[in-house]
Amino acid sequence: xxxxxxxxxxxxxxxxxxxxxxxxxxxxxxxxxxxxxxxxxxxxxxxxxxxxxxxxxxxxxxxxxxxxxxxxxxxxxxxxxxxxxxxxxxxxxxxxxxxxxxxxxxxxxxxxxxxxxxxxxxxxxxxxxxxxxxxxxxxxxxxxxxxxxxxxxxxxxxxxxxxxxxxxxxxxxxxxxxxxxxxxxxxxxxxxxxxxxxxxxxxxxxxxxxxxxxxxxxxxxxxxxxxxxxxxxxxxxxxxxxxxxxxxxxxxxxxxxxxxxxxxxxxxxxxxxxxxxxxxxxxxxxxxxxxxxxxxxxxxxxxxxxxxxxxxxxxxxxxxxxxxxxxxxxxxxxxxxxxxxxxxxxxxx
Ligand SMILES: [Zn+2]
Numbered sequence: 001x002x003x004x005x006x007x008x009x010x011x012x013x014x015x016x017x018x019x020x021x022x023x024x025x026x027x028x029x030x031x032x033x034x035x036x037x038x039x040x041x042x043x044x045x046x047x048x049x050x051x052x053x054x055x056x057x058x059x060x061x062x063x064x065x066x067x068x069x070x071x072x073x074x075x076x077x078x079x080x081x082x083x084x085x086x087x088x089x090x091x092x093x094x095x096x097x098x099x100x101x102x103x104x105x106x107x108x109x110x111x112x113x114x115x116x117x118x119x120x121x122x123x124x125x126x127x128x129x130x131x132x133x134x135x136x137x138x139x140x141x142x143x144x145x146x147x148x149x150x151x152x153x154x155x156x157x158x159x160x161x162x163x164x165x166x167x168x169x170x171x172x173x174x175x176x177x178x179x180x181x182x183x184x185x186x187x188x189x190x191x192x193x194x195x196x197x198x199x200x201x202x203x204x205x206x207x208x209x210x211x212x213x214x215x216x217x218x219x220x221x222x223x224x225x226x227x228x229x230x231x232x233x234x235x236x237x238x239x240x241x242x243x244x245x246x247x248x249x250x251x252x253x254x255x256x257x258x259x260x261x262x263x264x265x266x267x268x269x270x271x272x273x274x275x276x277x278x279x280x281x282x283x284x285x286x287x288x289x290x291x292x293x294x295x296x297x298x299x300x301x302x303x304x305x306x307x308x309x310x311x312x313x314x315x316x317x318x319x320x321x322x323x324x325x326x327x328x329x330x331x332x333x334x335x336x337x338x339x340x341x342x343x344x345x346x347x348x349x
Contacts, residue, residue, distance in 0.1 A: 310330055
């Protein structure tokens with residue numbers, strides 16, 4: 001399940017309308033990403049590229065967001081859907097604008113512009129992320145690295161292999177191990193912004209996640225490290241939990257040892273986030289400029305979206321250019337609350 005899609009649904013991202021649909025298993029209804037209805041539990045949500053696929057699978061269109069009407073009325077949405085379907089149908093092929101424009105019978109310029117305006121990414125970036133997701137799925141299912149690369153459409157190109165390693169933050173063979181041989185302890189504790197799962201290896205904290213359901217938090221941790229030995233250990237982590245609470249309450253600026261995987265780029269973004277003082281915020285593009293990549297605001301936003309350790313790496317202090325809060329992996333309400341806590345503490349002095 002794609003994190004990009006989950007984020008889009010959580011943020012009711014209108015720009016993703018027409019790009020995909022989500023359906024809810026418990027209700028049998030499918031919606032546009034921007035649907036105003038109450039969000040379903042994550043484990044009940046499935047995604048479809050095409051409206052027809054959702055209907056074919058037996059889902060009915062939502063009466064509130066009317067996905068069928070919206071698709072018919074929006075030629076750009078239909079075009080984007082077509083481009084996505086074309087890319088999905090040719091997984092091993094390099095995505096060039098020329099090839100796409102030939103296949104869809106329109107100018108490369110118009111194609112690229114429409115796609116990007118709609119999705120915020122280029123067709124090539126879309127193709128890259130699809131390929132990476134299918135590589136991850138193959139590796140997680142326990143297939144060999146060679147087979148997973150091949151199935152995902154990486155072929156034998158060493159350039160694509162390098163590319164996969166960069167995006168995974170490690171080589172595919174390391175990724176495949178999924179924490180094999182590593183012992184991870186975790187605890188669940190209440191926090192000012194809901195249940196907090198804190199997990200650590202011998203080397204440092206590897207996950208700080210928030211949610212309402214303890215079971216879902218535990219499930220996600222196990223999915224992230226299926227090969228690791230994972231055990232709950234509330235007693236061994238009391239010190240870390242106390243430290244996290246102090247940081248959230250604004251009583252401490254201590255930094256905790258972390259054990260996280262990251263690409264060089266992600267690491268730089270996260271270091272820049274750690275340099276934002278409590279009570280302050282910065283925009284995605286300001287962070288991009290800070291790390292010497294002024295045009296990489298979107299990549300910065302992506303690095304924030306996959307931050308594995310909430311609060312310890314304060315991605316909640318990054319907001320949109322216009323001052324709007326922007327997204328948050330653990331929900332915008334939690335971001336709002338964290339910033340309010342920090343601002344209140346600053347007022348006190
Ligand atoms: Zn709906």
